[in-house]
Amino acid sequence: MQVAITIKDIARLANVSITTVSKVINNKDDSISEQTKNKILQIIKETNYQPNAIARSLVTKKTKTIGLIIPDITNPFFPEIARGAEDCANIYGYNIFLCNTDDNAEKENNYIAVLREKCVDGIIFTSSSIPKYEHIIDLIDSGIPVVMIDRSIEPKLKNIYGVFLDNYKGGYLATKYLIELGHRNIACITGPLYTKSAIERLNGYKKALSDFNIEINNSMIIEGDFKINSGMVAAEKIIENKDVTGIFACNDLMAYGVYKTLKKKGYRIPDDISIVGFDDIQLSQILEPQLTTIKQPSYDMGLTATRVLIKLIEGEKVRKKVVKFEPSLIERKSVREYHNNI
Numbered sequence: 474m475q476v477a478i479t480i481k482d483i484a485r486l487a488n489v490s491i492t493t494v495s496k497v498i499n500n501k502d503d504s505i506s507e508q509t510k511n512k513i514l515q516i517i518k519e520t521n522y523q524p525n526a527i528a529r530s531l532v533t534k535k536t537k538t539i540g541l542i543i544p545d546i547t548n549p550f551f552p553e554i555a556r557g558a559e560d561c562a563n564i565y566g567y568n569i570f571l572c573n574t575d576d577n578a579e580k581e582n583n584y585i586a587v588l589r590e591k592c593v594d595g596i597i598f599t600s601s602s603i604p605k606y607e608h609i610i611d612l613i614d615s616g617i618p619v620v621m622i623d624r625s626i627e628p629k630l631k632n633i634y635g636v637f638l639d640n641y642k643g644g645y646l647a648t649k650y651l652i653e654l655g656h657r658n659i660a661c662i663t664g665p666l667y668t669k670s671a672i673e674r675l676n677g678y679k680k681a682l683s684d685f686n687i688e689i690n691n692s693m694i695i696e697g698d699f700k701i702n703s704g705m706v707a708a709e710k711i712i713e714n715k716d717v718t719g720i721f722a723c724n725d726l727m728a729y730g731v732y733k734t735l736k737k738k739g740y741r742i743p744d745d746i747s748i749v750g751f752d753d754i755q756l757s758q759i760l761e762p763q764l765t766t767i768k769q770p771s772y773d774m775g776l777t778a779t780r781v782l783i784k785l786i787e788g789e790k791v792r793k794k795v796v797k798f799e800p801s802l803i804e805r806k807s808v809r810e811y812h813n814n815i
Contacts, residue, residue, distance in 0.1 A: 478522045486520070487513045537567050539782060540588035542581060542598030546573040548699065548726055549754040550771050551599070554622060557775025558597060565783050567594070576665075576698075582608055589617070594786045597778050599623045609633065618785035622778045625669045625795075634785065636778040636796045640670045643767040643800035644677025647721045647749040650765075650802055652685050655811035656719035656747060660693040662707040662731070664723045671699075674723045674751065693717065697727045704730020712738060718746060718811045725750040725757050728764055728807075747808040762806035770798055 480498070484491045489509060496505060497513045516522075541558050543551040555571055562569050570593065572584040581600065585608055588596060595618035600609065612619050613633070621635035651659050661678045664671030675694065682689050695710055697703035704727030711717055712735070722728035728750035732742065740746055742762055750757060750766035757764040777796055784791050 478520045480522075483513065483516055483520065483522055486516050489513065535594050535786070536592050538570060538591065538593045539567050539779065539786075540570050540572060540584070540591075540593045540596040540598070542572045542574060542584055542588075542596065542600075544574050544576040544599050545699070546571075548724075549756065550724070550752045550769065553754070553771035554775035554778075557772040557777075558779040559775075561776040561779035562783070567779075567783060572598075585612065589615075593617070595619065595782045597622055597775075597782055618782055620778045620782045620785070622774060623670060625673075634781055634791065634794050636774050636781065636798070638670075638769050638774070638798050638800055640673035640800075641677040641680075643751060643769075644674035644721070644723070645681045646677070646800060646802050647751065647767050648678045648681035649684075650804075651719040651721065651747060651749060651808065652681060652687065654747070654808060655813075657687055658693070658714070658716040659687075659719040659721060660695070660707075660711045660714070660717050662695050662697045662704060662711075662720065662722045662727050664697060664699045664727075666696055671723060678721055697723070699724045699726060701726050701730040701733070703727055705734045707731070708734035712740070712746075719808070720746060720748050722748060722750050725752040725754050725764060725766055728766070729756070729760070732760060732764075743807050743809040747811070749808060753803050757803075758805070760807075765805045765808045766803050768801045768803050774798060 480491055480494050484494045487494065487509070493505060493509065494513055497510055539562055541555060543555065545551055559569050570588060570591065572588070574580040574584060585596070596612065597620045599622055609619055619633065621633060621637075623637065625635055625637045648659060659682070661675060663675045666672055666675070679689055693711070693714065695707040697707050704722055707727070708720070708731040711720060720731055722731055728748055731748055735742060735746060742748055748764065750764050751769070752771070753766045753768035757766050781791055781796065
């Protein structure tokens with residue numbers, strides 16, 4: 474069995490101290506000559522030396538690992554965030570532990586405990602329904618950097634960094650688009666209203682109606698849970714109102730549920746009812762008709778959140794505590810103009 478090469482072996486072969494080898498490995502070699510540095514690197518290459526992550530963490534106090542906690546891995550929006558996070562982490566030499574909570578507060582707390590046991594250097598997460606965020610405060614108080622993503626939290630909490638979309642503007646854009654095409658009876662399927670992102674999208678919807686002097690009808694606002702089935706159930710209720718000509722589903726998965734119910738009931742999209750979604754996940758381009766939706770740059774959000782977290786971990790200055798991305802409307806085929814005389 475081949476004996477593993479240690480940092481002590483590298484130091485002996487290079488005829489230098491263990492400290493010198495450690496400095497080269499950890500890129501803290503400004504005081505070391507190029508000749509010595511190159512000699513050490515060549516020996517590392519020839520011996521296929523792999524630094525011991527546990528031993529190195531004892532010296533650097535860093536494990537080069539990050540926790541990423543998301544609520545629903547089956548929603549394609551979150552794997553895109555995870556991909557952006559992973560790509561950024563790899564650039565900086567970090568690894569990611571991915572945790573899926575199923576939007577369950579108990580699972581979220583359990584994952585936080587596990588990540589703390591594994592001594593992760595920081596955590597990125599979309600929180601579930603815990604209203605007071607004691608777990609986040611506790612993490613920060615214990616010195617673990619935290620970056621929130623997708624779902625914002627109470628602004629009064631200090632030292633919270635976050636990467637979010639302007640959900641209010643997204644809800645406004647979706648509704649305004651339908652209104653400008655002649656729709657006046659527009660239903661809204663919200664996300665779970667314990668989340669700030671769902672509340673903000675709903676408020677954007679209401680503001681657009683108000684700006685165009687359209688009365689807000691609470692019976693046309695139905696709470697969903699960001700999953701396909703809730704879109705199906707909501708659509709069943711919406712079509713009881715024969716006047717509805719447009720639906721704003723506050724994420725694409727719920728819009729897919731609307732498609733399923735409407736087609737089952739014999740409705741034509743967009744001839745009978747127009748639909749706008751939210752997220753612009755890849756499947757939205759495959760639907761028939763393709764879904765008009767509000768785009769969230771999920772990959773870029775994951776990448777940015779990870780970059781911010783790594784800066785915090787490495788003690789660098791972060792200029793903005795909150796990075797807010799702009800939504801954009803992606804026009805496809807699921808919306809048509811509506812005229813009362815048609």
